[in-house]
Amino acid sequence: MTALIIAEKPSACKKIAEALADKTVVKSTYMRKIPYYEIEHKGKKVIVVCAVGHLYGVAEKNKKGWTYPVFNIEWKPSFEVSKGSAYTKLYLNCIKKCAKGAKEIILATDYDVEGETIGWNIVRFGLGKKSAARMKFSTTTKEDLLGAYENQKKSLDLRMAESGITRHELDFFWGINLSRALTLALKSAMGGFRVLSSGRVQGPALKILAEREKEIAKFKPVPYWELELICKELSAWHKEGKFWDKKNVDLIVKKCKGKDAKISKVTRKRFKHDAPHPFDLTSLQVEAYRLFRIQPKETLSIAQELYSNSYISYPRTSSNQLSDKIGYSKILKAMSKQDFYRDLCKDLLKKKTLKPNNGKKKDAAHPAIYCTGEVPKKLEERERKIYDLIVKRFMATFAEPAVRESMTVTVDCGGENFLAKGVRTVEEGWYKYYRPYVKVEEQEFIVKEGQELNVKELKLHSKETQPPKRYTPASIIKELEKRGLGTKATRSEIIEHLFDRGYLKRNGSIAATGLGIKTVEILEKFVPEILDEKLTRRFENDMVNIQEGKKKEKDVLDDAEAFLGKLLKKFKANEKEIGEFLKDAFVKTRDEESFVMDCPECKGKLQIRYTPRFKSYFIACSSYPDCKKSFSLPRGFLARRSDKVCDACGFPEVVLIRKGSRPWQFCVNPECQKKKEWKAKQQKE
Numbered sequence: 001m002t003a004l005i006i007a008e009k010p011s012a013c014k015k016i017a018e019a020l021a022d023k024t025v026v027k028s029t030y031m032r033k034i035p036y037y038e039i040e041h042k043g044k045k046v047i048v049v050c051a052v053g054h055l056y057g058v059a060e061k062n063k064k065g066w067t068y069p070v071f072n073i074e075w076k077p078s079f080e081v082s083k084g085s086a087y088t089k090l091y092l093n094c095i096k097k098c099a100k101g102a103k104e105i106i107l108a109t110d111y112d113v114e115g116e117t118i119g120w121n122i123v124r125f126g127l128g129k130k131s132a133a134r135m136k137f138s139t140t141t142k143e144d145l146l147g148a149y150e151n152q153k154k155s156l157d158l159r160m161a162e163s164g165i166t167r168h169e170l171d172f173f174w175g176i177n178l179s180r181a182l183t184l185a186l187k188s189a190m191g192g193f194r195v196l197s198s199g200r201v202q203g204p205a206l207k208i209l210a211e212r213e214k215e216i217a218k219f220k221p222v223p224y225w226e227l228e229l230i231c232k233e234l235s236a237w238h239k240e241g242k243f244w245d246k247k248n249v250d251l252i253v254k255k256c257k258g259k260d261a262k263i264s265k266v267t268r269k270r271f272k273h274d275a276p277h278p279f280d281l282t283s284l285q286v287e288a289y290r291l292f293r294i295q296p297k298e299t300l301s302i303a304q305e306l307y308s309n310s311y312i313s314y315p316r317t318s319s320n321q322l323s324d325k326i327g328y329s330k331i332l333k334a335m336s337k338q339d340f341y342r343d344l345c346k347d348l349l350k351k352k353t354l355k356p357n358n359g360k361k362k363d364a365a366h367p368a369i370y371c372t373g374e375v376p377k378k379l380e381e382r383e384r385k386i387y388d389l390i391v392k393r394f395m396a397t398f399a400e401p402a403v404r405e406s407m408t409v410t411v412d413c414g415g416e417n418f419l420a421k422g423v424r425t426v427e428e429g430w431y432k433y434y435r436p437y438v439k440v441e442e443q444e445f446i447v448k449e450g451q452e453l454n455v456k457e458l459k460l461h462s463k464e465t466q467p468p469k470r471y472t473p474a475s476i477i478k479e480l481e482k483r484g485l486g487t488k489a490t491r492s493e494i495i496e497h498l499f500d501r502g503y504l505k506r507n508g509s510i511a512a513t514g515l516g517i518k519t520v521e522i523l524e525k526f527v528p529e530i531l532d533e534k535l536t537r538r539f540e541n542d543m544v545n546i547q548e549g550k551k552k553e554k555d556v557l558d559d560a561e562a563f564l565g566k567l568l569k570k571f572k573a574n575e576k577e578i579g580e581f582l583k584d585a586f587v588k589t590r591d592e593e594s595f596v597m598d599c600p601e602c603k604g605k606l607q608i609r610y611t612p613r614f615k616s617y618f619i620a621c622s623s624y625p626d627c628k629k630s631f632s633l634p635r636g637f638l639a640r641r642s643d644k645v646c647d648a649c650g651f652p653e654v655v656l657i658r659k660g661s662r663p664w665q666f667c668v669n670p671e672c673q674k675k676k677e678w679k680a681k682q683q684k685e
Helices: 010-020 088-099 113-126 142-150 158-190 202-218 246-256 281-292 296-308 328-335 339-349 381-396 473-482 491-500 514-526 533-547 553-573 575-594 673-684
Strands: 002-007 026-030 034-041 044-050 056-060 073-077 104-108 223-231 235-238 261-273 402-413 416-427 455-464 504-507 509-512 595-598 605-611 616-621 630-632 638-645 652-657 664-667
Touching: 002 010, 002 088, 002 113, 010 034, 010 044, 010 142, 010 296, 026 088, 034 088, 044 088, 056 113, 056 158, 073 088, 073 113, 073 158, 088 113, 104 113, 113 158, 158 533, 158 553, 158 575, 202 473, 202 491, 202 509, 202 514, 202 533, 223 246, 223 402, 246 416, 246 455, 261 416, 281 296, 281 381, 281 473, 296 381, 296 473, 296 491, 328 339, 328 381, 339 381, 473 491, 491 504, 509 514, 514 575, 533 553, 553 575, 575 595, 575 605, 575 638, 595 652, 605 638
Parallel strands: 002 044, 002 104
Antiparallel strands: 026 034, 034 044, 056 073, 223 235, 223 455, 235 416, 261 402, 402 416, 504 509, 595 605, 605 616, 616 630, 638 652, 652 664
16 A cells, blocks of 8 residues: 655755655656656655645636736646746646555645645546545654654644635736726836736735835924933933923023032833743744844745754744743753753753743744754755744743833923933843844943933934834834735735836835835825725635635636736726837836946946847846947846945946846946955865
């Protein structure tokens, strides 16, 4: 009797085979490329194969060119849907080959909506089966994988799969129809073919960012003043805080000038600072960006790799709760084998009970993110940072609250009260375990009531109110979660997609481009429903209801088709006017985002250009063919403008981007000495 186990990725496939094998793991390859494993487990032959994510995707049925609306859809093998997914064909064929003669089909994809969708599509389309058994695990450690196999469920969670399938079909409806509508509107005004896009969550997300940009643009600063009393022993600020009328603060300055200062009151108050909650995916992404400036999308990628290597639990979780079933003591004892964590783990193990400071967010599929105790063999720098952050957070959640003491010193000067505020740590509690990631202020004053102070200066600070802050890559993900838009796994992808389409630009924080702002304005004028958060949340709730058995896929899709049909009809009626609006915004944004520098040989501008013939980027003058000034760029990269200049020659730099590599700051000057030295070094190596 043969059992076939289907994993989601090659790394998980190998882990499962090694965990279940009684003796030797026999590795084979399909077509000399795709690995699969044959093992024996308790006398039973088991074959372990893998997918590479989604092997099936949604596609337009009976395609009739670039038109809309599109509601006639079907699921097809991914390699038939997209040229970029051609590599998935061999994986699918490998699974089909290995399934021949198998008496049991066991699904071991990630246990969440996406994993169930991936697996169910393989089972029903690829293997022609109506169900399969299910392994459920939150880590890829040998112990958990053995437990998942021995306690496998007899059937799949088809409600979860139906929810995931509905999400993909809904997103396809929104994405293909709105993207075609916008693209064809722009084409009608400009000619040519420039792809724009929108989607069920993209639209509301872009609106949030565009509205913040408009708030910043219309912001008018308001002047205010603050009064500081600088003494040898401390500095204190007038109790009024901000003065909005300079006449009032001038009177106080006159009243206090030259007067003695004396401490009239010292107030101390102790308070507890509770330990942090365990990490869910969003809080991990936010913290990684705060501390290391690692982009949320990269944090997820790194966490997924750590999970695949059994170092941490499943990262795509919305829970900030840990279950005692995972065995806290066992993990801490295992972690103590690593020198860096030994003393901290031993301290925690002295506690009578280990109880994490759980939050309120739950996830039916997985607990919060935690370290497994497996010792990492080798980690790259950024992997080490994320791993250490997860370990320290895990330990900190079991520690006692920190005890802090605030101190408020009231200073009397000329009958006016000034306040100096400080705070100190009395008991470090969880701070000890979360260093160096905990950032707390320490400020203590050694003074007493009645003490006279040595006044050095009475300083008037002139300030202005500041505009709202732009969202960062981390804070926008947190905002989307708060508003119930997107999922834990898709939010960072949605923001990246908005960057790719030219709606957003990076500059530390996120700024909406002219095209992004104009697109929102156009949609608000003609089809505001596309940007409606309530509508998006309604469909999100529908998918939850499908998972809970309260709704059916067909009802949700019929509802979406009826809604989009009316919406697209209205869009079509205004297509020409929408196209003209988009044209102006597109051209302006394109010129801004492609600008590198003023041309040194004419009055034109050197801009980033792309040649489809050679599939590469280069820099050329906007006055071409009158001016033929140009610079070449390395092939195989996506080129974007940068605000940085070369520290060696002062020429502008552009950002070169390639999948799987870090962005490369590239000096455009071919005569740059730094570049010549780098090339010479490369040739020697």
